[in-house]
Amino acid sequence: SRIFYSMNISQGDRVWLREDDQNLPASVSSCSGGVVVFTSDYGQVYTYKQNALTHDKVRAMRGGGSAASGIEDMAALEDLHDGAIMHNLFLRYRQRRIYTYIGSILAAVNPYQPLAGLYERSAVELYSRHHLGQMPPHIFAVANECYRALWRRPRNQCVLISGESGAGKTESTKLILKFLSAMSQHSLEVSSKERTSHVEEALLESGPIMEAFGNAQTVYNNNSSRFGKFVQLHFNQKGNIQGGRIVDFCMFSPCLCGFSPGTPVSSHIPKTCTVG
Numbered sequence: 001s002r003i004f005y006s007m008n009i010s011q012g013d014r015v016w017l018r019e020d021d022q023n024l025p026a027s028v029s030s031c032s033g034g035v036v037v038f039t040s041d042y043g044q045v046y047t048y049k050q051n052a053l054t055h056d057k058v059r060a061m062r063g064g065g066s067a068a069s070g071i072e073d074m075a076a077l078e079d080l081h082d083g084a085i086m087h088n089l090f091l092r093y094r095q096r097r098i099y100t101y102i103g104s105i106l107a108a109v110n111p112y113q114p115l116a117g118l119y120e121r122s123a124v125e126l127y128s129r130h131h132l133g134q135m136p137p138h139i140f141a142v143a144n145e146c147y148r149a150l151w152r153r154p155r156n157q158c159v160l161i162s163g164e165s166g167a168g169k170t171e172s173t174k175l176i177l178k179f180l181s182a183m184s185q186h187s188l189e190v191s192s193k194e195r196t197s198h199v200e201e202a203l204l205e206s207g208p209i210m211e212a213f214g215n216a217q218t219v220y221n222n223n224s225s226r227f228g229k230f231v232q233l234h235f236n237q238k239g240n241i242q243g244g245r246i247v248d249f250c251m252f253s254p255c256l257c258g259f260s261p262g263t264p265v266s267s268h269i270p271k272t273c274t275v276g
């Protein structure tokens with residue numbers, strides 16, 4: 001029942017090689033005597049008998065794969081599968097480009113180190129003056145799109161941040177708050193020529209307090225949030241933050257105290273949730 005690989009394989013061909021449930025970008029390093037040797041872009045070498053290769057195992061790479069430096073918007077990838085996405089993120093990450101779009105979705109790769117200049121005041125100003133897609137992918141571009149859409153649509157806007165533990169969700173949330181606080185400050189300067197920063201400051205400074213009570217070191221993350229957060233901000237017509245609230249919720253499934261995931265942590269008291 002095996003479908004034999006009928007495509008001519010020759011040295012130098014670019015292919016996607018299926019290994020351990022992943023599509024690896026690879027090149028054919030040699031092909032002779034019925035034996036094919038593949039070298040993946042990540043350095044692994046795989047040797048196969050040519051007559052054992054199936055369409056599932058090896059697929060031709062369209063257009064030779066994405067550009068050597070990767071592409072900014074993965075919606076334009078010629079091959080659309082997990083391997084192509086991972087490879088593109090890898091190519092960009094090698095150049096310290098941690099952000100990549102998939103249409104209007106932003107994929108962020110945690111650099112686990114500060115990247116110079118990435119979140120400075122000048123970056124806030126730059127992204128506040130451009131629409132999503134006009135500048136290289138950035139978390140500030142998403143925050144700016146969200147802020148501008150409040151007037152363009154106009155209806156409530158929402159940013160959903162998801163990822164595994166240690167992916168950078170909390171840091172991304174703080175960066176969005178930093179951008180929105182700057183926009184709020186700017187709207188005040190424009191409208192009343194005076195700065196009142198109490199709400200913005202309270203927002204930014206609530207972070208360390210929340211983390212002091214709700215974070216812990218885990219094997220994945222030294223500063224892991226042990227509860228989820230729903231952060232709500234209220235803007236007035238001038239674009240100034242008027243107030244906000246943070247609803248915390250338990251993420252454990254099942255929670256030891258018997259509440260289902262998503263239950264606000266406050267509901268766990270006085271039952272005292274031992275995990276959340």
Ligand SMILES: Nc1ncnc2c1ncn2[C@@H]1O[C@H](COP(=O)(O)OP(=O)(O)OP(=O)(O)O)[C@@H](O)[C@H]1O
Nearest residue numbers: 112113114165166167168169170171221223224225
């Ligand atoms: N953009 C970034 N630049 C530099 N370092 C980052 C960035 N994002 C995250 N980090 C680093 O990674 C660590 C983990 O990130 P973070 O706490 O945001 O992950 P998380 O997804 O919220 O994890 P958890 O689900 O466990 O709470 C941070 O403490 C920080 O050191």
